[in-house]
Amino acid sequence: MKLKNLILLGVLLLPLFACDDANTDYKTETKLIVDIPTKSYLANPSESLETYHFDGTGIFCLGYSDELKKCPGDIVQINPGVGSTISFETLQNDETIKELQLVISYKTQGDDDYQQIHSVDLLQAGNLLSSDTHTLELDDVLAPLINRLNENPRYLISIEIKGLANFNLSSNAQFAIPLIIESEYNSPRFTL
Secondary structure (H helix, E strand, O other), X not given: OHHHHHHHHHHHHHHHXXXXXXXXXXEEEEEEEEEEXXXXXXXOOOOOOOOEEEEEEEEEOXXXXXXXXXXXXXXXXXXXXXXXXXXXXXXXXXXXXXXEXXXXXXXXOOOOOOEEEEEEEOOOOOOOEOOOOOEEEOHHXXXXXXXXXXXXXXXXXXXXXXXXXXOOOOOEEEEEEEEEEEEEOOOOOOOO
């Protein structure tokens, strides 16, 4: 009788020791692309050299984007990838951008106004963007944005650019942010 109980206890406990922990942590690498339509206007019509002010705004919400549909489960952490850029690929021959300011803001769905996260001058010390160098690396300036996305991926994020150019800029700028999204999937299933 004791042997029978011992075997029965062993049979009942065997699945408990045979279970492996299921891998519930996932990392998804994605690249978020935000197109920023720009418009420009002549800054000072009386001057012989034409200078145009331009501005543009792109708005996105990471929580409702296709990038998060690839992530199983709940988001645990959002980390920046390497290679964040802003690009003006349509620059021609002698077209240059002399000044460029980036302003990042956020708001919740119910708020009326955006709150500024970060503002930075991207072209300093006489640097220019031209057809040869039409892209700027932004890895070092996006930490405040990533922190805000970690706080709540459902914030509406506004990416605003403004600046000066020697031509009428009316094309899109492209803002690209590589992200590594860590998610956790909790399932009631047992694995053997």
